[in-house]
Amino acid sequence: MSMWADYIREMGLLEIIEEEYGWVTFHIQEPSSVVINDLYVRPANRRSGKGTLLLQQVEDFALKFGCTTILVGIHRESATKSGTYAAALVSGFVVHEEAKLCTIMRKDLGGK
Numbered sequence: 399m400s401m402w403a404d405y406i407r408e409m410g411l412l413e414i415i416e417e418e419y420g421w422v423t424f425h426i427q428e429p430s431s432v433v434i435n436d437l438y439v440r441p442a443n444r445r446s447g448k449g450t451l452l453l454q455q456v457e458d459f460a461l462k463f464g465c466t467t468i469l470v471g472i473h474r475e476s477a478t479k480s481g482t483y484a485a486a487l488v489s490g491f492v493v494h495e496e497a498k499l500c501t502i503m504r505k506d507l508g509g510k
Contacts, residue, residue: 415455419443422452424459427469432460434470437482449485457489461507468505469494 403421406414412423412435420439427433434456439448453468460468470491472482486503494504 431467453489471500
């Protein structure tokens with residue numbers, strides 16, 4: 399585990415899933431949603447399905463804690479460069495709302 403992950407966990411405000419190829423931070427927003435704060439995949443591992451794997455781990459976490467929705471905001475300027483938008487679509491997210499600078503995507507877990 400990296401010093402960054404140690405710090406995130408120590409602060410207690412976010413959850414973090416960290417793999418050698420990237421990480422994702424998120425939090426539970428009451429009553430039953432998980433909000434993804436940040437998703438990062440190393441450039442050498444992008445477009446290889448690694449972002450999708452991280453999103454699947456968040457979904458597993460959400461289901462374990464009884465959450466029914468996952469939300470992620472994707473900044474338009476970085477959406478194509480980072481591959482986050484594509485990973486979200488592949489993972490079953492749909493556009494929930496178009497904001498000025500970002501797209502809010504949502505995945506309903508529907509009591510899985």
